[in-house]
Amino acid sequence: MNHDNYPNDYIREILKSVKTIALVGASQNPARPSWIVTKYLLERDYDVIPVNPGLAGGELLGRKVYGTLADIPVPIDMVEIFRNSAAAGPLTDEALALDPLPKVIWMQLSVRNDEAAARAEAKGIKVVMDRCPKIEFGRLSGEISWQGVNSRMLSAKRPVLSGKGFQKLSLNRP
């Protein structure tokens, strides 16, 4: 995968196929991007499992927080890394030690570790780096266009409402 420029279909397929997301670097602070992304993904029916050693055993947005990926008792579809690029290396290795393996490792906007990505891809895991799942969901669904952001998407097909009010769109745009 060329990690400088992901095809829209690659990102869309990932966001449509994953359900359980372990979010490493979760925060209790509602002003932090990781809290905002956790809330946004929960509202879109993803099963987000917050991971933060400092908050382990507590609750965050109604979800139980785990200290490490290995502590999570259920299979994980996607590991979302909300740490810096250096920390993404060992975290990727923790993810690669899981059984079953996750299908996707996603590193947040500004986080990129090409060596870790290569190790994950060698095991057949899809990798996304330096992207935000909230921005990508907003871009592909059309929601982000409400904020005047250049979605770089053109379509003569109408966006599809998510079925939960008028201000949420789904990824099922033709």
Add this chain to the structure above:
Amino acid sequence: MTDRLPGFDTLAIHAGAAPDAATGARATPIYQTTSFVFDDVDHAASLFGLQAFGNIYSRIGNPTCAVLEERVAALEGGTAALAVASGHAAQVLVFNALMQPGDEFVAGNKLYGGSINQFTHTFKNFGWNVAWADPDEPASFEAAITPRTKAIFIESIANPGGVIVDIKAIAAIAKKHRLPLIVDNTMASPYLIRPFEHGADIIVHSATKFLGGHGNSIGGLIVDGGSFNFAGDDRYPALSKPRPEYGGMVLGETFGNFGFAIACRVLGLRDLGPALSPFNAFMILTGIETLPLRMQRHSDNALAVATHLAAHHKVSWVSYPGLPSDRYYQLAKEYCPKGAGAVFTFGLKGGYEAGIKLVSNLKLFSHLANIGDTRSLVIHPASTTHRQLTDAQKTQAGAGPEVVRLSIGIEDKADLIDDLDQALDAA
């Protein structure tokens, strides 16, 4: 559709505008409403906390205006845009996001007269101080930079027409001093010049002019190039410091490469209030669909009229960069090879009186203070916009007694030339 970047003409029609999700309406609906119902209480909290994308209140955002924003962001190659009530409002919001009282910015001295007024007088009330530099001498921008300088401001094609600015040379100075370069791209429009490709960081527009293009709606745009990293830069606290009203959120960090546009919206537009009406947004959007066609015709007509005037026995000089004899011809070839725009000035051998007679005698050209209309426009600055200045001041401002400014429309060029000929004969 593949991920291939669509062409400019396709973006001018499609960017930002999908069929309406609720009704399937294909033209962009005019969402003429002040407010939007929340899906539930939690959704309302998410919107107010900037945690979800969506609409609250049309002073802060409106779906019709949002289509215009994304359209112009796409045409300029930016990350995001913000539509506001006028080009002047765009400038207030840009500097509001960058400046603290006592700060300075460096601006080219060849600007729209309204901008010179705004920077010289009204900005002083905010404690924002302008230092002037000469766009013909890029080094003069560097000389004007001080430790309080927060930005550099230029026009791509500068008023009163006929000045092509060497954007790359000034962008290099801005980069060296880690300052955002703001470019007013009104006169060129993104069809002729795309300033982000030459190193600009922020673009402003008076959409009233060529974007809308039909002389019917006032509006302005701010476009974020996504190229300037405000996060962690203490000189720009609006973007780099926690915002108390948003629970300590750091806008430049949370919104990444479109943080500047968001800051202009959630601070400037929210608190200063110059929102664009959705109706005006619709009119400007409709205009933009034909921007590539109009802008080419404007430029082609202007070159034909300028060429004709340059050979006229009553005309002493013509200042149009599309003419090979012009001092800006080489810069025009580099920055706007498709054409040098619609607006230019020329001088009458008969001076002030000839200028007044010419304006009175023209039948097709409208005598008014605007540019960028489908209709051809004329103004004699010395007897109108610059009337209060001394003769020396008029000449310095490019508005000497003999100067006439034209904004060439998209009519048949032969009719424009005929009208100018008959008016010159009588002048």
